Amino acid sequence: MSIKVGIPRALLYYYFYPQWLSFFQHLGVEPVVSHKTTRGLLEKGLRSTVDEACLPVKLAVGHVLDLKDRVDYLFLPRMVSMARREYICPKFLGFPDMVRNTIDNLPPVIDINLDLYRRGSNTYTFYQALGKIFTKNPARIYLAYRASCQALGEYCKQLESGLLPGELKTLCSNGNNGMADVTIAVIGHPYNIYDRFISMDMIKRLSESGVNVVTADHLAESVIRREAGKLPKQLFWTLNQRMIGAAYRYFNEPEIHGLIHVASFGCGPDSMTGELIERFARSRSTKPLLVLTLDEHTGEAGMVTRLEAFLDMVRWRRNLADVAVTL
Ligand code: SF4
Incomplete structure (x- = not known):
């Protein structure tokens, strides 16, 4: 044996x-x-x-x-x-x-x-x-x-080609049979965003709502490091550096319509990463940002409501941008 x-x-x-x-x-x-x-x-x-x-x-x-x-x-x-x-x-x-x-x-x-x-x-x-x-x-x-x-x-x-880890691997980032109308970057620790119970199946919910989901893991390491290198001082936590680098990159990519930062309650590094991402969103981007903090008491209904409201705003903004382009 x-x-x-x-x-x-x-x-x-x-x-x-x-x-x-x-x-x-x-x-x-x-x-x-x-x-x-x-x-x-x-x-x-x-x-x-x-x-x-x-x-x-x-x-x-x-x-x-x-x-x-x-x-x-x-x-x-x-x-x-x-x-x-x-x-x-x-x-x-x-x-x-x-x-x-x-x-x-x-x-x-x-x-x-x-x-x-x-x-x-x-x-x-x-x-x-x-x-x-x-x-x-x-x-x-x-x-x-x-x-x-x-x-x-x-x-x-x-x-990097768009697959997701573990049980989510069938939901590739360009899934939905081409029916998705918006792309959202989900930024968070892998053990939060890829665990379907802890994340309350956020990626699947988004995917089923017509969203292409991308994460930090869909970017090459060199891209993440280059973006994170724009910080005045290097972050010495590897995972948080990945999150910052990915967020900065996705804020600047025209095909990304919004970002969701998933943080853990009680996580010191996340509180700093969250602040850096929010500052960037406020000062250098017009893309919608949703911050979701997970803990053992997080209710599914509250999370779903916030996701739905966020998606409404993302689509409203995208439609507004489309109108502006055609005027
Ligand atoms: S404190 Fe934050 S970075 Fe550390 S294990 Fe917990 S969630 Fe991860």
Whole structure:
């Protein structure tokens, strides 16, 4: 029977799961992903986490609880830095410790550091240490690593071509069979906007309302970095830098009709990112911006009403612009 490694369907799962799945499978290890988010799963996480934690972390704890009794290992990499001279939010860094200290009877936790902050650091070191847990054969680890990088590369290309991650992948950005009449950029952390429960299926709702949805992941990394580089000072949080870069780009793209910034209640980096996006919207753009903050109490009815009102305004503005062009 193969060894089972549990991967929570949370946090950076939405960026890295093709790479993690490929790596484990090439080593003959069975990756087990937690179930899709449900109210019950979130509530388990809420009961086991401190109140001060942000919603995505509480939810990630729920996913750990969902996995812990059916796997041999839990894969909770300690994400310190994903790029040189940048950091990930400290809550990622402390996540494995938070889990160990709040949940009893855990299987062994794999919490290897991924830290690319310094020159000379690389992802292979991370995968080498991970592979050694399951095999003594360095060539096998290397080949698994190569295959996993290829899987990640293909995934990134698919995203750039308009596909969405995970369960949303059928709703590509240019979907709706060409029937969409507006395009909206949804800017937020991947674990908020791509989790259908937490986001209250926002992307699908928009898509069904005749909207083409684009996200930061549909832009090339080089474009995001160039746009984020317009800030007077570089943001050192990688995910928030992605959000800023994408928002700046989409504010300037004529085919984008409006932006939605999705923030998490209790997220320090989001409060700063939100302020920067709103300032840009006020001073350098005429495009409508909707800010939605998610927490465990966010009601679906309120969110739907705000989305509908926002879409009405976006369409009204677009029609006004069309009239102005034809005059
Ligand atoms: S960036 Fe914000 S939402 Fe994400 S883990 Fe950190 S505090 Fe939570």
